[in-house]
Amino acid sequence: MIGLFALFALCAQLCMATHIKRGPHRLAGQVDDRRFSRREFGERKLGLATKLLTDQWATQDVCDNKYTVMADKWNQDSGSGSQSTQVYECNAGKAAFASQWQWQNAQDQVKTYSSVALKSTQNSLQQPISNYKSLQSSWSWTVEGPADAHWDVSFDIWLGTAPNDGGSSAVSAFEIMVWTGHQNAAPVGPQIGTVTLQGTTWTVHAGPVSHWTCISFVAPDNIEQYQGDVLDFVRWGVENVNGLNDELILNAVEAGTEAFIDQRQTLLNAELSVEGADVAWQGYVYVCCGESRRSNFEIERTSILREVVMQRSSRLVGCLARNRSNLANGISARSTLATARPSLLPALGCAPTEQSTQRRTLATPAAERASLTGIDRSTSNRPPTGVVFMNMGGPSTVPETGDFLSRLFHDGDLIPLPFQRFLAPAIAKRRTPKIEKQYEAIGGGSPILRWTKEQAKGMVELLDELSPATAPHKAYVAFRYARPLTEDCLDEMARDGVTKAVAFTQYPQYSCSTTGSSLNEMYAVLKQRQELDKIEWSVIDRWPTHAGLIDAVARNIEVALQQYPADKRDDVVLLFSAHSLPMSVVNRGDPYPAEVASTVHAVMTKLGHSHQYRLVWQSSVGPSAWLGPQTSDSIKGLAKLGHNDVLLVPIAFTSDHIETLYELDVELMEEAHELGMTGVKRVESLNASPIFIRALADIAAQHLESGKVVSKQMMLRCPQCTSERCGPTKAYFARQ
Template identity: 60%
Template structure:
């Protein structure tokens, strides 16, 4: 991605002209004066930046989305042929994926839900943590608008950084950490921080007045997350007759990972398992359950069993009361609305195979986000001890430097 675009946005003036020239989805930022560091709270204002993979909001955006996705070696490792195979795969898959997005309404709702979740969380935070208020919501996607570099540029326009300092929290919306997801998003954030605010100087000194960052890097067993999942599962189970309710099999479905990533020591499988077990404990272990994996891409070995295969095999064995639970997603997107709903459940033709509603606008979930953020802000830590530990088989220098940067932010808080 060219550096000129976010830099050009910063150079625009006057600001009201920038507002008129900005894309429609960005104009909302100019509804009020820019955030400045004359805080209403003793430690505010605070930028709350929700990180996620993102998704194309229209079918026209699918090609660019796939190009970025297959170019990311953290998510889909293709080795030395990444630069050749990535564009080739994305071009070949674009027509097929465009049809899938057309089938779910013409685009992904993940941006709408993410912006809603961020805004509602910040409303709660302003009341719960007045000393760090006002809390300004941002969304930074890895592969779709609003891209990380554009969100970072917007933060600078809004009064954070560039000699003015200010506090920002990178809040991953992948509850379970993986180098392929959270790690990739943080690598991207670190890259654009260096490009837009300057690299650290000799002696690891930050540029004067740069944004002070901290990270909420994982939260797989947070009580609020567990409760939100459990309530949605119970609501779906209530649709079964009482005599069949407790025997329905819960299939917790998470995005799979290549075994090459797993064998490197990625913590994602263990953290997803922890979420599943915490949810089942909250539900009293009433139902039989399994953890399964979806969205495998390519011929290499991935984590299994695959969700589609598990559903097929259970039905073949006579178990037709199946409840799919998207356990690693915090809002609806292509993997829930198309892959689970249409490809897997739809093809069974059975009303007894159901999917649990995604977290989306759940008040319990949004309260959990606010609770997590408040606890993090009160803790005074830049990131968890787990985040600073590299995978045993990690050889990525980019990953190493990113982790060193966020860990070193501790001295700035």
């Protein structure tokens, strides 16, 4: 019998809760149901066995409902084998369990995370990080088994953007893992450096998992006796990782072992004792970011932090099936949507010097979040140069979907309709229920605003360095169909006293239906408000072949290709997918198809034309003719031609939104699964890629230095242009 045994004990008052969204799905006949013998654990006294967990998502509350033991066989379909978990009665406040498994195949993929977690209802939790003084922990474990087994023993801390009482990771932004032991297993993402904490030099790894970022601290040698404050690892993240701040909520903590594969009998004994978390409810003030506190972070910032491209976690493989099962049972949390594309690691930045360190009250971070830049306005006597990020936007919450669709279908630049004023509301109303379900499936709204703010924040910080003559800079967001809308953007700029601004499209390739529509709307709102002469504007209208953009996309492709076996990697077909356009728009002479093709060509040149590829189009709506071939039709065609390994590359999107997270990651993956294609994957979106954020800063800096108001290409109207708004808009921006 192949097996691995794990024992964990957990006690006291740690302020956390489990993150797993569990479904009732059970795979009958896969689990060895034999009872565990305490003799197998030597002289260790576990207490009386109570319940055997055999279902995939089985759980058992223990110790007066303070803790939950979880089987958590979340990725069991990626391999073959079985697992069962024996729960023991609470002994002196400690929860204990033993897990036995046998797994084969897919040795680099986690199959399970049998673990114990603190329950939300019985512990002080769902509070900001700044409310906690310590999370004291101690555990001991031993492993007996073959050298070819794959496993890790790890502590798991979950940080979210809001309190999480629903038992899922829907609000998770970061996962912090502390690996005190492992064998033949690798954490998520590449190593980005080392840090000395608690007398041990840990390697630090970072990478995306679904919609959150995982940061792993891996001990150089197995620490079989661990005692310390695990909040130290969270504090390091607060000091060194953009987006990880002490206003994030401590959502969950778990302790367990991840099983990859076992070749023979393996024995794991582990105990965990978490001492009471000391919570300062009167407002513990955390002093962040002193340079002296980072002296042990041994990493070359310019060569690694700004150039690192995060690898996709193998833990996502096989989760599409789990998502379908959970959705079928009415679960719509993002944690169940394993195909949701992940956020890349936010750009890690050097902490401020000791001189720039400020003590922060609990209210301060919220004020900082209200500004995209965090510029200390007291250091500048002049208003900021505005940089307006223009994009289509998306509903941040499900109830906003109807308004989003109504604005979208009213836009004749994007979707020209006969009798548009009358048809648009009817179409939007009819499609709203369907689209609401899609947004529910990806976590309850679009992440595009969050990503736009992250990109804008990083860009502005670099731009202040690259273009001091026009500093300080402040980024603003003007979405076309969702808030913040153009008028919201202009209101904020007015409050800040902005007199000079750059309209910076976030569509790399120009189209009259995207960038053109946003500029038309900007001009119309300014005219309506009688503010045409209030701001001196310039425009960045396209950047389809900018070297930084091409490098960022190429790097993400190279990382994604590593997911394929070496003997199949060279035969992977690259499908570059972009948003389609109605042929009526294309036939007027819209430059979008040619500019998207130029981006694809530049990327393939960067890659040395290493793979076969095609440019395809997605997201067509309605019965009229659209630019093709459609992405879904292309997948079907490649399947008929015998292709199995296809890598999807979003080429006209700069961040994740519904077209990547649902159309590609859910609908298209399901189609591929039905066609028997097991090798269809997707490249990460650019999101917060440090390379991409640097590209944005370079584009803006070069534009400001050039002194150009608009590009020559922007002034050329389509040969068959029918828009009444196009001419006046171009003329307005050109005469600035």
